[in-house]
Amino acid sequence: MKIYFTDFFNIETSKLAEFGAFNISLINDLPLFIDPFLLFGSKKSEYKELHENILKYLTFLKSKSETGSKSIAEIKSWYLFPEVKQNWFGYSKVGNGGSGLGKKFAKSFSSSMHIVFDDLGKEQITQSSHLEKAGLFQIGVGKDNISDFTTNLTKEFLLEYTQKFALEFIDPSLLRKINVSKVYFDYKLERWMPKEYTLPFIFNDFVILTPKDILTKDDNWINSNDLRGDFISICNSIPNDQLKHEINNYFRKALPKPPRYKKNTQKEISTAIMETINNYPEIIKYYVKLKEENKEGAKNISKQKVEEVESKFVEQILKFVDILSTKTEFYKIGKNSSYTEALKRLEYLKDVIENNDGYKLFYVKQQPIKREEDLQIIYRLTWFATEYDVNREPNNGRGPVDYSVSKGSVDKTLIEFKLASNSKLKQNLEKQVEIYEKANNTKNSIKVILYFDILEYNKVMRTLKELKIEKSPNIVLIDAGRKKSASNVK
Structure with a gap:
């Protein structure tokens, strides 16, 4: 492979x-x-x-x-x-x-x-x-x-x-x-x-x-998120007391007075910070100075991030593909419609994840993945060996769907990947793929939901029942929770 x-x-x-x-x-x-x-x-x-x-x-x-x-x-x-x-x-x-x-x-x-x-x-x-x-x-x-x-x-x-x-x-x-x-x-x-x-x-x-x-x-x-998040400490690091006072005073005035017993919203704070920076661009120089003083921190954190990507998208993918190719028919599915092939492959994915230690792919440093973008990359890297055209997030008029699996212009299936922890899961299930189906001129769609514990599973089931789609054949639930002895499950 x-x-x-x-x-x-x-x-x-x-x-x-x-x-x-x-x-x-x-x-x-x-x-x-x-x-x-x-x-x-x-x-x-x-x-x-x-x-x-x-x-x-x-x-x-x-x-x-x-x-x-x-x-x-x-x-x-x-x-x-x-x-x-x-x-x-x-x-x-x-x-x-x-x-x-x-x-x-x-x-x-x-x-x-x-x-x-x-x-x-x-x-x-x-x-x-x-x-x-x-x-x-x-x-x-x-x-x-x-x-x-x-x-x-x-x-x-x-x-x-x-x-x-x-x-x-x-x-x-x-x-x-x-x-x-x-x-x-x-x-x-x-x-x-x-x-x-x-x-x-x-x-x-x-x-x-x-x-x-x-x-x-x-x-x-050096990034804007840290600039805003560390704004107070950056201002306090300024050695010029007069400038420091002027900046702090301007910032306090830029903050709108919140209602009684309430605090300023994060949006209000961010707006006041950017307004202050625009008036006192020297702040950026002191922020950069603090960043320059921590070169080793930059190298160590970047190294950790690269190792995480290497582990998640290279080492673990190789192990996952090996399981799929040796223990399933994932890469040997015959000529079917795009919907049938997509559904069969998802069933193999589900079995490997739930019963053959495949769940380990979705953990980094013992923590489950938190970004659906990561889930989508993982899916693309494992699906590659097929005669079907698998495109990630094609935007055909109404916004991107996670994947479109197609063979020619007529046979097309849309696949939407979601984490159960997504706060907008119900909205996505109710509206999203149906809109995409119209835009992509297809009636075939599959919704895949990954959950990590019983609380997430119960949340998903409540949502599916509220929408009256809990028995829908095109909704695939995958349990990616840790298994004590998954390698022994037959």
């Missing part, structure tokens, strides 16, 4: 591990991305150089921003980049194709350079400037934009890193010389230049490897 880079290119996993690269899935994106702070905080000279190169490019952009208006052609050339999908990281809804850095990002970023990077190269409070600062202002630049921009600005390093591994360990028949666009920036010509590499090649495209020690999950080390 081929799921990961080492499978497709016949590489021992130990070789890739020794090289330091993540064993990516070539079936679906995994939720990881490069954190530029890990480049800044690293002791490796090549990573520090990458961070300096990012700052050099930001300096170029700022200098151009300060000269006045820029042409559309210049903005496209300097700010617009496609997603580097070949690294197979991110949050793509189908396969590994994302949207990249478009015109909205280019316009927002180019017009805000003088605000975000006002002290670029002249830092007094922080040790350095950081690309991630752009995500702390309300200018329409999010963490996905930071991730895509970072990957593009480090693409030359990633390509050379991949080529080095490929030439040493991969069969030449699986490699191809590729002229890659926008690899490095020529500061004399002021344009991005192509470069040729010998790279792993599959599915009519090349593949890029990434070192594990520059990857993270969820948020950059």
Whole structure:
């Protein structure tokens, strides 16, 4: 069964591990991305150089921003980049194709350079400037934009890193010389230049490897959630007593007075925080300073997050697929309708999870998964070996459904995955898939609900009875609770 880079290119996993690269899935994106702070905080000279190169490019952009208006052609050339999908990281809804850095990002970023990077190269409070600062202002630049921009600005390093591994360990028949666009920036010509590499090649495209020690999950080390969550302690860390007093005073006034015996809502607090930051942008510099002082914390937390993804989406998936292929007919189902095949495979999944230790797939550090997005990735990675087209979250007009399993344009089945803990489970069961069926022109749908204990099971059953669908054949309940002796169940 081929799921990961080492499978497709016949590489021992130990070789890739020794090289330091993540064993990516070539079936679906995994939720990881490069954190530029890990480049800044690293002791490796090549990573520090990458961070300096990012700052050099930001300096170029700022200098151009300060000269006045820029042409559309210049903005496209300097700010617009496609997603580097070949690294197979991110949050793509189908396969590994994302949207990249478009015109909205280019316009927002180019017009805000003088605000975000006002002290670029002249830092007094922080040790350095950081690309991630752009995500702390309300200018329409999010963490996905930071991730895509970072990957593009480090693409030359990633390509050379991949080529080095490929030439040493991969069969030449699986490699191809590729002229890659926008690899490095020529500061004399002021344009991005192509470069040729010998790279792993599959599915009519090349593949890029990434070192594990520059990857993270969820948020950059410098992120807006921490900025808001640590706002009070950040303000208290400011050494200038007058500035600290002014900021605290402004924040108190920005908070609306709550009704008697009640506290301000989280939304009111967040709004007041952002209003205060907009008036006192120095706060961001002191926040970044605190982050810079904890480089080891950044590296340790990111390492833990990468290990979690590796455990959940690589190691445990391999064990799960092995059980499915050796103990069930999951990958041998004959030619049926998409609905029949989907239902049969879900029955096999249910049996393995409930009776053959498959439940372990849904636990990380003894805790059950809490995100439906993780459940959906797991499903995609286990369903791959089929002649049916399985798309993750296709959006056909009314919003995304988890999966569409189809064979041609006529035979299509929609599959909705939910955790029993979902607070909107009843609403989803009642409305969601029926709406999607109309949009996708199909009458076939299956609802899969994963529960972890008796309380969640009872909640689901109450909901199903209220909706009068407790006996519906297209609702599959799966017990993923811990089993004391699942391996002995026949």
